[in-house]
Amino acid sequence: MTPETTEKSTGYRVVLTADRSSMAGYRSLFGGMVSASQTTMLPEVVMKGLLAPPVDRDDLRAAWAPLGLRRVEGALLRDGYERDQVAVVRPGDLESAVGPDTRVIGLASGDPLGVGMNSTTMEGLLGGRIYVGAWFRRLARKVNQLKEQAPSARIVVGGPGAPELADDPEARRGLGIDYVIAGPCEGNVAELIRAAEEDRPAEAVLHGRDGRAEAIPPVQGGVTAGAVELSRGCGLGCRFCSLRDKPMRHLPEDTIIADARTNLRSGAESISLISEDVFRYGSEGEEVRPEALLDLLRRLRGELDIDLIQTDHVNVASVAQFGDAQLREFYRLMSGAGAGQVWVNLGVETASGQLLVRNGGRAKMGGREPDEWGDFCLRQVRRLSGAGIFPLVSLIVGLPGERSGHVRQTRRWVQRLRNEKAAVFPLFYASYEGDGNSGFGVEDMTDEHWRLFKQCYRLNFRWVPGLCRDNQARGGVPLWRRVAVQAAAVCGSLGWRGYFDWKRCRSGT
Numbered sequence: 404m405t406p407e408t409t410e411k412s413t414g415y416r417v418v419l420t421a422d423r424s425s426m427a428g429y430r431s432l433f434g435g436m437v438s439a440s441q442t443t444m445l446p447e448v449v450m451k452g453l454l455a456p457p458v459d460r461d462d463l464r465a466a467w468a469p470l471g472l473r474r475v476e477g478a479l480l481r482d483g484y485e486r487d488q489v490a491v492v493r494p495g496d497l498e499s500a501v502g503p504d505t506r507v508i509g510l511a512s513g514d515p516l517g518v519g520m521n522s523t524t525m526e527g528l529l530g531g532r533i534y535v536g537a538w539f540r541r542l543a544r545k546v547n548q549l550k551e552q553a554p555s556a557r558i559v560v561g562g563p564g565a566p567e568l569a570d571d572p573e574a575r576r577g578l579g580i581d582y583v584i585a586g587p588c589e590g591n592v593a594e595l596i597r598a599a600e601e602d603r604p605a606e607a608v609l610h611g612r613d614g615r616a617e618a619i620p621p622v623q624g625g626v627t628a629g630a631v632e633l634s635r636g637c638g639l640g641c642r643f644c645s646l647r648d649k650p651m652r653h654l655p656e657d658t659i660i661a662d663a664r665t666n667l668r669s670g671a672e673s674i675s676l677i678s679e680d681v682f683r684y685g686s687e688g689e690e691v692r693p694e695a696l697l698d699l700l701r702r703l704r705g706e707l708d709i710d711l712i713q714t715d716h717v718n719v720a721s722v723a724q725f726g727d728a729q730l731r732e733f734y735r736l737m738s739g740a741g742a743g744q745v746w747v748n749l750g751v752e753t754a755s756g757q758l759l760v761r762n763g764g765r766a767k768m769g770g771r772e773p774d775e776w777g778d779f780c781l782r783q784v785r786r787l788s789g790a791g792i793f794p795l796v797s798l799i800v801g802l803p804g805e806r807s808g809h810v811r812q813t814r815r816w817v818q819r820l821r822n823e824k825a826a827v828f829p830l831f832y833a834s835y836e837g838d839g840n841s842g843f844g845v846e847d848m849t850d851e852h853w854r855l856f857k858q859c860y861r862l863n864f865r866w867v868p869g870l871c872r873d874n875q876a877r878g879g880v881p882l883w884r885r886v887a888v889q890a891a892a893v894c895g896s897l898g899w900r901g902y903f904d905w906k907r908c909r910s911g912t
Contacts (some may be wrong), residue, residue: 414502801843
């Protein structure tokens with residue numbers, strides 16, 4: 404009998420879960436991004452009640468879970484595990500899912516130690532601890548306590564943030580983690596989990612293998628924010644990115660359609676297409692094939708009943724390879740009825756082409772010279788906006804080699820966006836994989852940095868609340884929660900304005 408049907412559970416053999424920030428009932432991708440930017444300065448009751456509500460469940464199985472957990476679940480079922488041996492559960496249901504028969508408790512997190520760019524930026528500006536990291540630590544403590552009822556269980560951590568733990572043995576020991584699986588692992592995760600069950604690996608860090616894109620298993624249940632993976636990797640060589648040396652590979656259309664269908668069947672009203680550059684879907688290298696992406700979107704619209712299709716990242720050079728008519732068609736297919744707001748995250752990083760090149764970003768420029776970078780980016784922002792697409796521009800402050808002149812150059816560039824419908828989010832630079840550079844923190848900010856942040860958020864306060872309101876409504880967020888979130892957003896924006904004004908007065912700017 405399975406744990407769902409026994410009065411006193413003996414536990415699933417493999418239990419998979421994630422911290423509350425990664426496993427929450429987000430109805431839109433943007434809502435998940437907002438939640439991931441909050442620190443413990445925001446009361447936990449607000450986080451749990453408004454920004455990161457709990458997911459539903461079917462008996463003990465979570466109705467929604469992070470994409471990585473769903474891939475692992477699918478790979479385990481494909482490679483020999485039985486359905487009644489593996490369960491993806493909510494953190495709050497671990498006590499019922501774990502028992503004497505449990506051999507592995509798998510945890511996933513996007514930033515378990517809170518050292519990523521978004522986390523360090525928000526902690527530096529707001530104070531407190533980023534909830535992504537704080538809730539992971541709480542989850543790890545809870546799992547260690549549960550080992551009393553599952554003495555043979557091993558704790559295995561994976562997910563996008565696993566490399567943080569792979570590089571930090573002290574943190575692993577402090578959190579009671581037995582093994583870390585680094586990298587995509589659909590190709591050998593069943594083998595690694597079986598080895599962990601028997602405590603066979605001699606090393607704590609296990610290396611995943613994802614194999615061919617065609618072999619990536621479809622998800623077996625709903626994915627957080629309706630996420631549907633289009634491609635993985637990037638390979639453009641930017642030294643500030645952990646995927647700099649991972650070539651982009653695209654999932655087959657049939658897998659994408661199957662994953663979208665599973666999300667809709669699980670109750671999603673919108674889906675989110677996940678890629679490091681959605682405009683490169685179907686391409687080989689850096690030369691895009693616009694019709695490959697547009698044909699996929701037409702197929703999604705033709706075969707499935709979807710309200711809003713969302714996505715995350717696009718590259719500036721890829722935008723430039725789409726014609727204006729193709730950008731408008733992209734917007735039409737993404738928005739469905741043609742009335743919703745479609746946003747994309749556009750990585751500009753800095754207005755200084757020379758600084759970008761110094762940090763390995765030459766391939767991002769699409770063959771343009773460094774002196775052309777700022778104007779080139781501005782044209783693509785305006786083309787996106789003109790096609791009805793809302794650009795969320797990301798900047799990185801504190802890149803190695805940055806000087807005050809670079810910051811002033813970026814400030815002037817942001818000033819040129821004052822009449823555009825766009826938002827700009829500056830983030831602190833974080834070093835990766837022992838690159839020899841120290842990260843950037845709030846203590847490193849100069850007057851020029853504070854001016855830059857104030858300029859960016861002045862623009863953001865103008866446009867972001869409407870975007871959030873639209874995405875929540877079309878994602879199926881209940882009216883009461885939308886109203887409450889908007890009220891909280893108004894209070895938050897006033898607080899941010901006062902914060903930047905206070906910093907400006909202190910610095911005399």
